[in-house]
Amino acid sequence: MATIYEVAQAAGVSLATVSRVINDSDKVRAKTREKVLAAMAELDYRPNVFAQSLASNRTNCIGVLVSELHGPIFAPMLSTIEKTLKEAGKFAIITAAHCDAEKEADGIRFLTERKCDALILHIEALPSDYFLEREESLLPFVLLNRLIPSLEHHCLSLDNEEGGYLATKAVLDLGHRQIAYISGPRGWGDAEARLAGHRRALKEFGVPWNQKLFYPGDFTENAGSEGTATMLDAGVPFTAVVCANDEMAVGAMDRLRTRGFGIPDDVSIIGFDNVRWARFLFPKLSTIHYPLEDMSRMAAHWVLRHVYGDEDLTIQRRFAPRLVLRDTTAPWTAP
Amino acid sequence: MATIYEVAQAAGVSLATVSRVINDSDKVRAKTREKVLAAMAELDYRPNVFAQSLASNRTNCIGVLVSELHGPIFAPMLSTIEKTLKEAGKFAIITAAHCDAEKEADGIRFLTERKCDALILHIEALPSDYFLEREESLLPFVLLNRLIPSLEHHCLSLDNEEGGYLATKAVLDLGHRQIAYISGPRGWGDAEARLAGHRRALKEFGVPWNQKLFYPGDFTENAGSEGTATMLDAGVPFTAVVCANDEMAVGAMDRLRTRGFGIPDDVSIIGFDNVRWARFLFPKLSTIHYPLEDMSRMAAHWVLRHVYGDEDLTIQRRFAPRLVLRDTTAPWTAP
DNA sequence: CGCTAAGATGAAACCGCTTACATTCACGCT
DNA sequence: AGCGTGAATGTAAGCGGTTTCATCTTAGCG
Numbered sequence: 001m002a003t004i005y006e007v008a009q010a011a012g013v014s015l016a017t018v019s020r021v022i023n024d025s026d027k028v029r030a031k032t033r034e035k036v037l038a039a040m041a042e043l044d045y046r047p048n049v050f051a052q053s054l055a056s057n058r059t060n061c062i063g064v065l066v067s068e069l070h071g072p073i074f075a076p077m078l079s080t081i082e083k084t085l086k087e088a089g090k091f092a093i094i095t096a097a098h099c100d101a102e103k104e105a106d107g108i109r110f111l112t113e114r115k116c117d118a119l120i121l122h123i124e125a126l127p128s129d130y131f132l133e134r135e136e137s138l139l140p141f142v143l144l145n146r147l148i149p150s151l152e153h154h155c156l157s158l159d160n161e162e163g164g165y166l167a168t169k170a171v172l173d174l175g176h177r178q179i180a181y182i183s184g185p186r187g188w189g190d191a192e193a194r195l196a197g198h199r200r201a202l203k204e205f206g207v208p209w210n211q212k213l214f215y216p217g218d219f220t221e222n223a224g225s226e227g228t229a230t231m232l233d234a235g236v237p238f239t240a241v242v243c244a245n246d247e248m249a250v251g252a253m254d255r256l257r258t259r260g261f262g263i264p265d266d267v268s269i270i271g272f273d274n275v276r277w278a279r280f281l282f283p284k285l286s287t288i289h290y291p292l293e294d295m296s297r298m299a300a301h302w303v304l305r306h307v308y309g310d311e312d313l314t315i316q317r318r319f320a321p322r323l324v325l326r327d328t329t330a331p332w333t334a335p
Numbered sequence: 336m337a338t339i340y341e342v343a344q345a346a347g348v349s350l351a352t353v354s355r356v357i358n359d360s361d362k363v364r365a366k367t368r369e370k371v372l373a374a375m376a377e378l379d380y381r382p383n384v385f386a387q388s389l390a391s392n393r394t395n396c397i398g399v400l401v402s403e404l405h406g407p408i409f410a411p412m413l414s415t416i417e418k419t420l421k422e423a424g425k426f427a428i429i430t431a432a433h434c435d436a437e438k439e440a441d442g443i444r445f446l447t448e449r450k451c452d453a454l455i456l457h458i459e460a461l462p463s464d465y466f467l468e469r470e471e472s473l474l475p476f477v478l479l480n481r482l483i484p485s486l487e488h489h490c491l492s493l494d495n496e497e498g499g500y501l502a503t504k505a506v507l508d509l510g511h512r513q514i515a516y517i518s519g520p521r522g523w524g525d526a527e528a529r530l531a532g533h534r535r536a537l538k539e540f541g542v543p544w545n546q547k548l549f550y551p552g553d554f555t556e557n558a559g560s561e562g563t564a565t566m567l568d569a570g571v572p573f574t575a576v577v578c579a580n581d582e583m584a585v586g587a588m589d590r591l592r593t594r595g596f597g598i599p600d601d602v603s604i605i606g607f608d609n610v611r612w613a614r615f616l617f618p619k620l621s622t623i624h625y626p627l628e629d630m631s632r633m634a635a636h637w638v639l640r641h642v643y644g645d646e647d648l649t650i651q652r653r654f655a656p657r658l659v660l661r662d663t664t665a666p667w668t669a670p
Numbered sequence: 671c672g673c674t675a676a677g678a679t680g681a682a683a684c685c686g687c688t689t690a691c692a693t694t695c696a697c698g699c700t
Numbered sequence: 701a702g703c704g705t706g707a708a709t710g711t712a713a714g715c716g717g718t719t720t721c722a723t724c725t726t727a728g729c730g
Binding site for chain 2: 685686687688689
């Protein structure tokens, strides 16, 4: 592979000049630039990324850390981030941390070692303090889907509470009053916020909280199924089940069906996230739309704006969920 | 950030020695090693990846090129590859090429510029010749899901023909004789092979080919839906539809349902791929299992074996699809 | 036509590490 | 004690760029 030195020779200039045309910033006479470009083309020259990064201490890489590479949330997220960055000539370095605090810290360390210009983080386990303590020392970072009070500038987040509210309000508006709820893991920000929204809706409609219509799930299909069975067996009848994500809604649907309930004739179901396959289900799943692509794109824009100085980009930090009514929800009418 | 030089000073040795303990290969006296490690810990030293790569011309990075980062095939594939490599202390650099020959070539160029130690490629558009011409000049590479005759060593592939055969045979075995087929894009290797398997099964059972029971799709849900409508309108009755992937099967199911057909009572459906949500559907989708995780892991192993010399790994290059019978297929009995 | 200043180019010092080769060290033997 | 030897360590030359600063052009102007 040709080096900058050979290009310089071929073009009859010094390496400094070649370097200048590579970083097409400095003043190089048009004629000289031509010569150099010609030589570069001739030799099929490609700058050595490592030498560049070593010398310049810049990498044009943005580190992206997520819990998993697969899954209906992360995969589209990565896809959007990568695409947006690539369009801006930047490159994403992706790593997975598997919802483990230590691995998340490792991941951040890894990306830092790689001298990324910035970090886009979807943190699941690391406490907010981690970032509060490091606001200054860490590379520039955006947190996707977390809202840390005094760090708002770094946070892009979905209003999960509002989403939880919208989901439950949707079935309340349809006349349901006996509503079961399957939550995400207790203690997780998203899950708690969605639950809080649920409770707010109940309160607003004057429906008392009933512990027997609550099941603490873990966002898996299995939890949806088990939770439904448990609540069915608890003896308190319900006409709707609100799930904190679509995955659990699938489990709930399946279990209800095997127990002989019609959806939505006997029981309405609503999920959360609006993952791609939600509309593949039968009946098509009503759910809360999580503007995942918008948020992912915005994370990339945040970096382009704040790290690379693209002033044209406007940054939105707070995102609103949206109700998507499909076929698993129906009005409730007294039998 | 501390440099190797400072570590050397702190430990009272030369940088060469520090370098030796970093690459813990060479003979360093145990006591010296201790001193150096202590100094490294003391200074919280992290080697500069770029300086290392520049000097050594090795990166510990494996380039991975796929069509998309999202989707039920690519996301799990990336996830598995990344995980396997990480466990071996290697790192994946991931890039997407969006099914475009030029972008695929760009992607390979990109990964080559980054001086990856090897390439794992899921190529969609680039012709086999590209690789035949470059077998020598390219970085070590594995092709996922393509079988190029004289390049078998580089190819991991699924027996798509056999998969196509199994799918159609499954419904034939159930007594169906009027079988519609929705294929993938004509000209794509996978799609053509699956179709060939379908035809082989038909022939084996003495069922004549009927052009009206064939619809050339494109692997999208919409194609499944449109294809089904088209064939329904063609006037040739059918009792089963075999789809070249699960996505199209969803479309087919939906369309059949809106036209008033029961699944599987009136029409059986079988897909291909066994994507994660296939069992979320109702009825649960019968399909052909694509051993995606096995193949992805094997791609990582190929690299560990052939590039990093891990002799313990055995490499399997050919993978067999497997029939997964669930609830969308039922025996056909004359009305 | 000569002088000046701005603009274009070049020389050389780094960036932080690896590695071939030279040097030193420690130790067993005669 | 002196020597030979292999192992441990040090020296210094890159790896391929960027960037500061000095030097050389060039054009404009009196």
